[in-house]
Amino acid sequence: xxxxxLLGVPPDAIAAAARRVMMRCEELARVTATVGTVExxxxxxxxxxxxxxxxxxxxxxxxxxxxxAAGNQCGRIAPVNxxxxxxxxxxxxxxxxHLDTVLDAGRYDGIxxxxxxxxxxxxxxxxxxxxxxVPFPFAVEIMAFSDEEGTRFGKALLGSSxxxxxxxxxxWQLTDADGVSLRQAFLEFGLDPSRVGEAARRPDxxxxxLEAHIEQGPELDRAGEPLAVVSSIxxxxxxxxxxxxxxxxxxxxxxxxxxxxxxxxSEAALAVERIxxxxxHIVGTVGRFDAFPGAVNVIPGxxxxxxxxxxxxxxxxxxxxxxxxxxxxxxxxxxxxRWSAREVHSAPxxxxxxxxxxxxxxxxxxxxxxxxxxxxxxxxxAGHDAMAIxxxxxxxxxxxxxxxxxxxxxxxxVSAQDxxxxxxxxxxxxxxxxxxxx
Amino acid sequence: xxxxxLLGVPPDAIAAAARRVMMRCEELARVTATVGTVExxxxxxxxxxxxxxxxxxxxxxxxxxxxxAAGNQCGRIAPVNxxxxxxxxxxxxxxxxHLDTVLDAGRYDGIxxxxxxxxxxxxxxxxxxxxxxVPFPFAVEIMAFSDEEGTRFGKALLGSSxxxxxxxxxxWQLTDADGVSLRQAFLEFGLDPSRVGEAARRPDxxxxxLEAHIEQGPELDRAGEPLAVVSSIxxxxxxxxxxxxxxxxxxxxxxxxxxxxxxxxSEAALAVERIxxxxxHIVGTVGRFDAFPGAVNVIPGxxxxxxxxxxxxxxxxxxxxxxxxxxxxxxxxxxxxRWSAREVHSAPxxxxxxxxxxxxxxxxxxxxxxxxxxxxxxxxxAGHDAMAIxxxxxxxxxxxxxxxxxxxxxxxxVSAQDxxxxxxxxxxxxxxxxxxxx
Numbered sequence: 001x002x003x004x005x006l007l008g009v010p011p012d013a014i015a016a017a018a019r020r021v022m023m024r025c026e027e028l029a030r031v032t033a034t035v036g037t038v039e040x041x042x043x044x045x046x047x048x049x050x051x052x053x054x055x056x057x058x059x060x061x062x063x064x065x066x067x068x069a070a071g072n073q074c075g076r077i078a079p080v081n082x083x084x085x086x087x088x089x090x091x092x093x094x095x096x097x098h099l100d101t102v103l104d105a106g107r108y109d110g111i112x113x114x115x116x117x118x119x120x121x122x123x124x125x126x127x128x129x130x131x132x133x134v135p136f137p138f139a140v141e142i143m144a145f146s147d148e149e150g151t152r153f154g155k156a157l158l159g160s161s162x163x164x165x166x167x168x169x170x171x172w173q174l175t176d177a178d179g180v181s182l183r184q185a186f187l188e189f190g191l192d193p194s195r196v197g198e199a200a201r202r203p204d205x206x207x208x209x210l211e212a213h214i215e216q217g218p219e220l221d222r223a224g225e226p227l228a229v230v231s232s233i234x235x236x237x238x239x240x241x242x243x244x245x246x247x248x249x250x251x252x253x254x255x256x257x258x259x260x261x262x263x264x265x266s267e268a269a270l271a272v273e274r275i276x277x278x279x280x281h282i283v284g285t286v287g288r289f290d291a292f293p294g295a296v297n298v299i300p301g302x303x304x305x306x307x308x309x310x311x312x313x314x315x316x317x318x319x320x321x322x323x324x325x326x327x328x329x330x331x332x333x334x335x336x337x338r339w340s341a342r343e344v345h346s347a348p349x350x351x352x353x354x355x356x357x358x359x360x361x362x363x364x365x366x367x368x369x370x371x372x373x374x375x376x377x378x379x380x381x382a383g384h385d386a387m388a389i390x391x392x393x394x395x396x397x398x399x400x401x402x403x404x405x406x407x408x409x410x411x412x413x414v415s416a417q418d419x420x421x422x423x424x425x426x427x428x429x430x431x432x433x434x435x436x437x438x
Numbered sequence: 439x440x441x442x443x444l445l446g447v448p449p450d451a452i453a454a455a456a457r458r459v460m461m462r463c464e465e466l467a468r469v470t471a472t473v474g475t476v477e478x479x480x481x482x483x484x485x486x487x488x489x490x491x492x493x494x495x496x497x498x499x500x501x502x503x504x505x506x507a508a509g510n511q512c513g514r515i516a517p518v519n520x521x522x523x524x525x526x527x528x529x530x531x532x533x534x535x536h537l538d539t540v541l542d543a544g545r546y547d548g549i550x551x552x553x554x555x556x557x558x559x560x561x562x563x564x565x566x567x568x569x570x571x572v573p574f575p576f577a578v579e580i581m582a583f584s585d586e587e588g589t590r591f592g593k594a595l596l597g598s599s600x601x602x603x604x605x606x607x608x609x610w611q612l613t614d615a616d617g618v619s620l621r622q623a624f625l626e627f628g629l630d631p632s633r634v635g636e637a638a639r640r641p642d643x644x645x646x647x648l649e650a651h652i653e654q655g656p657e658l659d660r661a662g663e664p665l666a667v668v669s670s671i672x673x674x675x676x677x678x679x680x681x682x683x684x685x686x687x688x689x690x691x692x693x694x695x696x697x698x699x700x701x702x703x704s705e706a707a708l709a710v711e712r713i714x715x716x717x718x719h720i721v722g723t724v725g726r727f728d729a730f731p732g733a734v735n736v737i738p739g740x741x742x743x744x745x746x747x748x749x750x751x752x753x754x755x756x757x758x759x760x761x762x763x764x765x766x767x768x769x770x771x772x773x774x775x776r777w778s779a780r781e782v783h784s785a786p787x788x789x790x791x792x793x794x795x796x797x798x799x800x801x802x803x804x805x806x807x808x809x810x811x812x813x814x815x816x817x818x819x820a821g822h823d824a825m826a827i828x829x830x831x832x833x834x835x836x837x838x839x840x841x842x843x844x845x846x847x848x849x850x851x852v853s854a855q856d857x858x859x860x861x862x863x864x865x866x867x868x869x870x871x872x873x874x875x876x
Contacts, residue, residue, distance in 0.1 A: 103731040217690030249845035250723035251820035252655030266704035285688035293541040296744040298846040306734040382689035407687035408736040
């Protein structure tokens with residue numbers, strides 16, 4: 001059932017590559033804003049440090065390395081068999097993922113995809129004693145995206161949106177928890193806001209985009225499979241919600257005079273669970289929740305909370321948001337509260353290109369046995385840089401098993417064995433793509 | 439029905455006193471840690487500034503003024519008719535309230551009681567052209583307590599507990615939001631933690647304690663009455679609660695694998711409302727609520743929230759806490775969460791002494807007409823310094839109408855007219871007490 005491998009490297013080279021990925025995950029985890037946890041947000045000093053590390057690792061493979069106008073760390077190696085004297089104009093296959101993290105993060109989400117991409121370039125594009133593994137009709141680029149999580153400014157995919165040419169000037173006004181605007185943060189990082197458009201890539205510069213990523217869910221672990229082809233990436237919307245009541249003395253105010261914003265917001269959070277859990281493939285999460293004034297003896301007059309809503313299809317997701325809004329109206333009306341929502345992120349579902357799904361499937365196929373007739377195919381509930389890049393070129397993704405599905409948490413894990421499988425499968429995918437007629 | 443006034447001052451002296459109270463409320467409101475709001479917490483630079491102002495106002499009345507070992511601002515005027523050469527040893531009637539505030543506070547809670555006390559001393563103890571209003575068998579002291587709200591360290595009544603000799607050495611380890619311990623804060627304020635016991639007063643040094651305070655509830659406003667006698671002060675307990683689940687990726691984790699601490703804590707907050715609202719004279723409030731890690735795309739793995747529980751009787755209050763704990767067990771068990779509670783404050787119900795209730799009633803009685811046969815009598819759901827002082831001497835309280843019952847909020851109000859009534863009523867109460875045989 002398995003396809004024949006194209007990659008002619010000994011198993012110990014793959015094992016060494018996987019060990020290097022695991023070691024570098026540890027090295028990057030130490031670049032953190034808060035010692036003892038992993039915290040690396042967009043345009044922070046930690047962001048600059050990991051970019052420098054990634055650039056060094058790219059150059060070590062003979063790649064040209066640069067930081068783009070949105071703070072993404074980029075590397076490029078020209079096509080070997082390119083007859084064009086200007087190799088820099090050749091279209092590129094882009095491999096990558098992101099180096100930023102959530103708060104109190106794990107060590108693999110995004111990071112492992114960038115590091116696997118480096119090993120794939122090492123395996124397929126660095127000449128060995130026996131020469132090149134395969135002639136290449138395209139350049140290979142690695143993108144270490146600078147902001148996928150949206151931790152700092154509440155807006156996800158800032159780095160990849162810039163590369164996709166989807167930057168929105170309204171984002172300059174976004175502020176972080178300290179009130180620093182995105183524009184200010186650009187300047188402090190040494191970037192020129194007026195030049196962010198230079199990060200954008202044109203469709204004709206790109207052959208496609210392939211990303212390896214941990215699943216961030218339990219399906220592969222439950223199925224006992226190390227790798228999966230990704231079919232599509234969830235449609236997502238994010239909201240900042242505000243509930244307004246009246247701050248009053250906790251002792252003196254009887255229940256019939258209270259307009260407690262915290263109780264309204266608590267009901268809303270429970271409504272999100274109730275309504276989404278009834279739907280197929282829809283999840284809604286309240287991740288931030290701040291009550292004001294936040295004193296032990298004061299009834300909260302205001303609550304701000306976030307809602308993250310994901311589904312396989314845009315229409316379903318929007319229908320659920322409408323149902324939630326009707327429920328919020330009922331809750332807040334009954335409690336004498338006002339509520340409002342500001343949408344801070346919206347991304348349609350993105351479907352992986354059939355050709356790229358095929359090469360990823362063939363890459364897995366040639367790498368390891370699996371239980372079913374075909375490698376597992378998974379719909380990704382988590383968002384990825386591939387979502388943004390999908391608007392400028394075809395995208396494909398490979399998932400690695402994520403024990404117990406724990407992600408965005410210090411216990412997030414991936415095994416060195418699965419990383420080895422992932423490196424081999426992605427390298428095989430790239431080699432297959434290089435052999436495709438175009 | 440009204441009793442004959444003892445206070446022989448013209449109405450315009452009372453009106454001037456009320457205007458001074460209102461002006462000083464504004465002046466103190468400007469001493470704030472956050473401009474545009476009122477925020478003055480224990481052992482802060484603002485605390486030191488209002489103590490200096492209060493000391494100045496005390497000295498202006500001929501009082502001896504000092505800051506005690508717990509940061510309370512104290513003033514004392516000796517009994518005029520004291521035949522004892524050592525006037526400092528005479529027992530004192532203590533008048534007072536507190537100068538600290540909650541976050542984003544109003545301008546009257548506590549403050550107005552201290553300022554009314556100053557005006558009462560001015561009216562009854564400062565000689566006029568016609569001499570003293572009445573011979574005094576006791577000294578009069580004013581206490582401007584330094585911490586009633588517990589805003590900074592989560593433990594209320596720190597200032598008055600020190601005066602009551604109820605200081606607990608375990609409190610030294612309490613920390614504020616910045617991790618500063620109470621011990622450190624003492625040192626930084628210039629106080630010596632080892633000498634806090636010197637703030638304690640002996641029962642034989644005190645005649646009793648009278649406190650004027652805004653109602654912090656709507657009952658007087660609803661009844662159209664400006665003043666009330668307080669019968670007792672609510673029994674209160676405060677808890678810090680911790681709910682622990684598991685932080686996970688908001689997209690990738692299906693509902694059956696979530697252990698969402700925020701949803702458990704939301705259910706708990708709603709259970710507090712449901713269980714307390716079913717009881718007579720019990721209120722429970724969740725005022726603080728912090729979700730961790732607090733990222734838009736991470737399921738909260740931990741929530742910390744506060745519970746403030748008050749009732750007229752200790753037994754009822756404790757029975758409600760037991761019912762809540764059983765409910766929390768059910769909620770958290772069903773959701774795969776752990777929960778725990780740390781009690782940070784506990785105060786039994788305190789009943790105002792019959793004699794002091796009588797003099798306050800007579801004070802109101804001689805001051806203004808009211809609708810019922812007797813002045814209104816109210817049970818205070820809010821805690822007050824009188825609760826702590828109740829363990830060292832008899833306490834009595836006078837409530838002032840609080841429009842719409844709004845307190846712990848910038849809209850907190852009291853009218854100058856009601857303050858004038860309050861000054862006159864408290865002065866009459868003090869004069870009546872001075873005439874009591876002892």
